[in-house]
Amino acid sequence: MVATKTVTVDIHHLTRVEGHGNIVVDVQNGELTQCELQIVETPRFFEAMLRGRPYEESSHITSRICGICAVGHATTSLRATEKALGIEPTEQTVLLRKLNFYGEILDSHILHAYLLVAPDLLGVGSVIPLAKSAPEVVLRALRMKKLAGDLCAAICGRHTHPIAMTVGGFTHFPTIEQLYELRERLERARPDVDATVELFQTLELPQFERDTEYIALRKSDEYSFIDGEIASTDGGTWAIEQYREITNEYLVPHSSAKHTANQRQSYMVGALARFNVNHDRLHPKAQAAADALGLKPVCTNPYMNTVAQVVEIVHSVEHAIELIDTLLEGGVAWEAPAPPSRLSGEGAGACEVPRGTLFHNYVIEDGLVVGANCIIPTGQNLANIEADMRALVPQILDRPREAIALALEMLVRAYDPCISCSTHLLDVTFI
Amino acid sequence: MSRSFEVGFRAVKDGTLVVALGNPQRGDDGVGAAVVARLAALPLPADVELTDGGTPGLETALLLRDCRRAIIVDAAQMDIEPGDWQRFAPDAVSLRMADNRGTLHSAGLAEALALGDALGILPSDIIIYGVQPAVIGWRPGLSAAVSAAVPNVAAAILDELLDSRMNTDGKRQDTGR
Numbered sequence: 109m110v111a112t113k114t115v116t117v118d119i120h121h122l123t124r125v126e127g128h129g130n131i132v133v134d135v136q137n138g139e140l141t142q143c144e145l146q147i148v149e150t151p152r153f154f155e156a157m158l159r160g161r162p163y164e165e166s167s168h169i170t171s172r173i174c175g176i177c178a179v180g181h182a183t184t185s186l187r188a189t190e191k192a193l194g195i196e197p198t199e200q201t202v203l204l205r206k207l208n209f210y211g212e213i214l215d216s217h218i219l220h221a222y223l224l225v226a227p228d229l230l231g232v233g234s235v236i237p238l239a240k241s242a243p244e245v246v247l248r249a250l251r252m253k254k255l256a257g258d259l260c261a262a263i264c265g266r267h268t269h270p271i272a273m274t275v276g277g278f279t280h281f282p283t284i285e286q287l288y289e290l291r292e293r294l295e296r297a298r299p300d301v302d303a304t305v306e307l308f309q310t311l312e313l314p315q316f317e318r319d320t321e322y323i324a325l326r327k328s329d330e331y332s333f334i335d336g337e338i339a340s341t342d343g344g345t346w347a348i349e350q351y352r353e354i355t356n357e358y359l360v361p362h363s364s365a366k367h368t369a370n371q372r373q374s375y376m377v378g379a380l381a382r383f384n385v386n387h388d389r390l391h392p393k394a395q396a397a398a399d400a401l402g403l404k405p406v407c408t409n410p411y412m413n414t415v416a417q418v419v420e421i422v423h424s425v426e427h428a429i430e431l432i433d434t435l436l437e438g439g440v441a442w443e444a445p446a447p448p449s450r451l452s453g454e455g456a457g458a459c460e461v462p463r464g465t466l467f468h469n470y471v472i473e474d475g476l477v478v479g480a481n482c483i484i485p486t487g488q489n490l491a492n493i494e495a496d497m498r499a500l501v502p503q504i505l506d507r508p509r510e511a512i513a514l515a516l517e518m519l520v521r522a523y524d525p526c527i528s529c530s531t532h533l534l535d536v537t538f539i
Numbered sequence: 540m541s542r543s544f545e546v547g548f549r550a551v552k553d554g555t556l557v558v559a560l561g562n563p564q565r566g567d568d569g570v571g572a573a574v575v576a577r578l579a580a581l582p583l584p585a586d587v588e589l590t591d592g593g594t595p596g597l598e599t600a601l602l603l604r605d606c607r608r609a610i611i612v613d614a615a616q617m618d619i620e621p622g623d624w625q626r627f628a629p630d631a632v633s634l635r636m637a638d639n640r641g642t643l644h645s646a647g648l649a650e651a652l653a654l655g656d657a658l659g660i661l662p663s664d665i666i667i668y669g670v671q672p673a674v675i676g677w678r679p680g681l682s683a684a685v686s687a688a689v690p691n692v693a694a695a696i697l698d699e700l701l702d703s704r705m706n707t708d709g710k711r712q713d714t715g716r
Contacts (some may be wrong), residue, residue: 223597235597236650239657246658250601 112138113505117513122520129527131516132362133501143498145490145520147363147527158480163189163472164275170468170482171269174526176219178269179212179260180461181468181482183334187457188468189275194449200441201277202334204263207431208273209333209459210424211259215267216462217379217417217424218256220524221308222249225414228518229311245307248300252421255293259428262286276445284440291432294425301425305397308418313411314515318499320492321372322381322406323354325460331382331389331423333460339385341406342371348458351467355483365527367491368483374491377464378523379416380407394423410496411522417462451475463524464488486525493523554586555700556606556662560613560648562594567621567672567685570692571612574668577693587700599648600655608664610696613648614685615669622684624670624692629656632667666699668692 117133134142154173158166167185171178183205190197197205222245223235232238239246257267262282264270272280282290325336326345338346338354346354354375357366369375383390387398387405398404398419403412456469464485471479496519504515557578563569575589583589592602603609617625632649648667655661670692673682681689 236653236657239654243658246654247660250598253598254601 114138115505115509115512117509117516119513119517122517129520129525131497131513131520133497133512133516135501135505138505140498140501143494143501144362145493145497147365147490151364155480155482158470158477161477163193163470163475163477166468166470166477166480167273167275168269168271173482173484175268176216176526177212177461177463177466179208179264179267179273180459180466182264182270182273183209184457184459184461184466184468185470186273186275187335187459188455188470189457189472190446191455191457192453192470192472193275193451193455194453195276195446197277197446198443200435200438200443201446203431203435204278204281204440205273205334207428207435208260208263208270210428210431211256211263211267213333213424213462214421215253215256215260216524217421218249218252218304220462221304221414221417221421222246224521224524225518226307226311228514228521229313248303252297252300252304255297258293259290262290274445276447277443278445281440281442284436287432287436287440291429291436294429294432297425301422304418304421305400308401308415313409313415314518315409316411316496316500316503316519317408318410318496319408320495321370321375322384323370323375323377323465323488324382324385325458325465326386327389329389331386331391331394331427335458338458338465340370340375341381341384344371348467349456351456351458351469351483355467355488357483357487363490365484365487365490368488369491374495375488376410376492376523377485377488378413379420379462380410380413381464382460383407383416383419390419391423391426393426394419397422410492410519413522413524417524454479461485463526484526486523486527489523489525493520493525552605553607554588555584555608555610556603557587557589557610557612557696557700558592558599558602559590560592560594560599560611564677564679566674566676566678566680567670567682568614568675569679569681570614570670570672570685570689573681573686573689574612574670574692574696577689578696581693581697583697584700595651596647597651597654599651600658600660603655603662603665604660606662608666609662610666610668610699611648612668612670612692612696614672614675615667617669617671619671620684621671621673621682622688624668624688626695627667627669629661629665629667668696 115135119131122129130146132142132144132146154170157169166189167182170185171182173181227234227238260267265272265280272278322341325332326339327336354370355368357368360367384406401415403415452473454471458465458467466485467483469481470477504512559571559575561568561571563572572591575591579589629652670688673684
């Protein structure tokens, strides 16, 4: 009967994602005629806002693109500016930025895994009934999120829209006492991290495989979150400056966010892509967690993105402790930000923010931004999500309409999409 | 007396926490912060802590943890005259999302109270002072009507803080200008 089935799924305003998107699937007599993730959020025009602004303001303006990955936008913005103006951050700056970044990765991944995805896997509609049925799970999530936020607050003043990060360095430094306290709290969080791995071992994720291209930043000596080369599971590496060669943005009528494609029709970025590209660079405890969770490279089940996030939670806590040890060993000194060596130039920065690879590209003339381009992870994932939907729907057509809708919602949520970040329907011509 | 103006989670154990919610960068949404700032200049009982909670969303639930009584001050859309205010119990705050499934951008006080209630971490005594805003715009500063209400709301809260008989009387419906 499946072959002649007619199903229409129209999920208007998908919940438990950041921003506004609709899922529209139309199957007529067993044939998939429409399968779209419609992005209906208004374009944001941040790139236009940057034009004419002093370069020092870029990170503060662009951090407002997102309230969840504000540190990611600020860091990527700083790297683009620093490359444009020939600024070399010190080793201490690099260490502090990495540590700060882990605060954001933890905050975002805990939010997604516990508050947005776990309700699906535990069969409840949202975090509120989950808090009733399993209060210890929600309290653990809130406890870990609090630690993540406090980590960022100690390093960059506050998590959402950081104030102490500046071009070339920091304007504020954590005290040794704060670092000791953070280290102790991170150590005390290990049972919560272990419990997180155990929780996701018990949760059953949908079985669905679709091979695609996975893209992430890669470094020779670490699991990269800041800088590196662009690397693909299909082979090939690109300098960050060549980002347009892999993103190849194009417009589709049903989305106010652009789609991207590299060596195939679509590619995936995010925790699962990072794991697939960089699993050999994970902290040993995170590798052990991946084994325990049954996550093996190259994993082609997009629902496993949340599991890869759990693995990155383990990595972030362990590497943050190591970074604090390095900082404590050397001491944290007050440093003036590294100065620019020129006031005109072009630079591209890239970071692995919670949802995937983020690119910022600025042209600066006489200290003013004259051109800007920001390519956000969710935009890069949209074409891949739709390709997954097209592959998934025929496999689940025998299910009731509600079950099809739920499977599709869970698929989109697995990507942890940040829809309002991804809309930037603005053609930028570099001068 | 412990008074914190930082966004934090340091509620006084077994005391009263007065929490301002809202964003002072957005016009009358700063009324909570203005009321709490006024209270900070007044002599208060030792077990009272004042906090500017900002706009924490669901984490408001954690903010309210561990105190005996919480008094929340926020701008509230009540379709009354700007600057008029009401004192009410949490059950008067309705959940905006009828299907209770929530998105990140919609988590407000009602959702935070629902989460805190589900977790069983809320104080037994929660009182909300809602002030009707005139303008929630894109610049700081209170409208004249809301600005004029600030001393009155602060005085009403001070009365409540000084009068323990009201502690258990969550049903009282004060209104004023």
